[in-house]
Amino acid sequence: MTDYAIQVDHLVKRYGEVLAVDDISFTVPSGSTTALLGGNGAGKTTTLSMLLGILLPSSGQICVLGEDMLTHRHRVLPRVNFSSPYVDLPHRLTVRENLMVYAHLYAIARPAERIAQVARQFDLGDLLMRPAGKLSSGQKTRVALAKALLNEPELLMLDEPTASLDPDTADWVRSSFQDYQRRTGATLLLASHNMTEVERLCDDVLIMKKGKIVDHGAPQLLIDRYGRNTMEEVFLDIARDRQWVAAQ
């Protein structure tokens, strides 16, 4: 029997007139790295926000780590974490104060020890007493990683984790997540526009378009099915409605 970290059933999210997520159902196997792909406005961030319990669905069911998100969100949140370059830490708090706030939110038993541990792991020593708003992009990236792994999450959701990073830093971020996963067996769900990243990291891919899941499968399986050489080409086929032509 497959063990699923995420089970989504007939999930819908409306923002007034906008149907951002249109009746999607999918599963994410425990320990896998799954990509959530789709063009701008496809509904990826809205889906991740519902999985994280930040947004309430209009209808449908979400089960995360075996718990119903609507009724037992508080049990799930300490076991999950999230990273996105678009979410800033409060600027005036120092890095240490920021990490301490998260440590309390995640109910970490010995927060000072755990912060010291991630500070060593991500070389934050000199940064801990600096205001979070005064860091360079590379320094912010290291702090964001420390925050994402602070509670040793069983499920890590990443919204474009390497957007706007230089290739060297992006590679380091990917390796850090891969190392963490190999060490802990955690599940990773990743929204990304970087198809090379998807081919390198992901076992499985879900492709969204206009709020719906329009295809899914392992990267190589999708590349073969569309008769292409890369996920970039598969993505373009789907974005430009060429999937049926390509599949024939």
Ligand code: ATP
């Ligand atoms: P991107 O790749 O551009 O980040 P996305 O796939 O993450 O896109 P979402 O941000 O989930 O897409 O947006 C899905 C749809 O919902 C879009 O049409 C967007 O304009 C709309 N939308 C998102 N947030 C809101 C909101 N707070 N109020 C109204 N409409 C919203």
